[in-house]
Amino acid sequence: MTITFYVLALSGLALSFFKSREKTKQALKKAWKSFENLLPQLLAILIIIGVMLAVLTPEQISGLLGTESGWVGVLIAAAIGSITLVPAFVAFPLAAALLQNGAGYMQIAAFVSTLMMVGIVTMPLEKQYFGKKATIARNGSAFIFSLVVALIMGIVL
């Protein structure tokens, strides 16, 4: 997928360069500027994620989300999912391992859903673009929605 983006970006650049050198230069300048704008917070977030993942081991997480954890387990799963920002290639195998070790579908659904939709660590970044109110509204409604998803998936699966 990433390769597709590189191909797209490079062919876009080539086409743009062919049509107007000046505009291409402008585009690259804008690209760099918006990246540099994002960088301070991005770097800080990366360190926070690194420390969190180093402290929380998969064993500790599965201890909290055992079969009998019920709604408490769902809430813990949703909280962990909201705070952490685990890349998908770590999260899905982790979720699969938790399921095999006796965690419930409801807890795992809450974890996966909040992981994807709610980002507490990235809220300062989001606030920069959408302001405080919209950021809280989006994350808050995504959190509640994740609980609904967990409930439905717990019933169906």
Next chain:
Amino acid sequence: MKKIIKRYRVFLLLAVLNGIMIAVWPDIGIKSLMITKSNMIDMLSVIPPIFILLGLLDVWVKRETMVKYMGEGSGLIGVLLAFFIGSAAAGPLYGAFPVAGVLLKKGSKLSNVFIMMGAWSTTKVPLLLFEASALGVKFTVLRLLLDIVGIAVIAYFTEKILSQEERQEIYSNI
């Protein structure tokens, strides 16, 4: 120089704290450093083409075009386009913020931007394939169907809760 230090002060502070961690608890400290390093490499490999495409979009796509396809009154086309942009994306949700920024700057409707972000977070195609292989097709399909409803509800709710002035403010802050 002073300006740079000020902008990066949170990062510098965290880096120092991480350094202290390495000195006090070497195993956790070094592990966290390794995780940060691999995340950083991931990020740096995903981000450049996104920003180049954004730069090109910013320079070449006229505001009127964006308004026509994704602005007020763009209707179903705007919604579908937003869904498509989000689902075709790569990388974590924070990569969606600058994309949202450019869409807003060019006059896209706020709810369409929220739909794009929702799709970005939950309906990315390569991610779905990976999810299905790890958690099963049934889990993935059910979550996907529920999330498509959720994306629309959350986007609608987030837009509705903002007053006219607050929406204006978002556009003028970009």
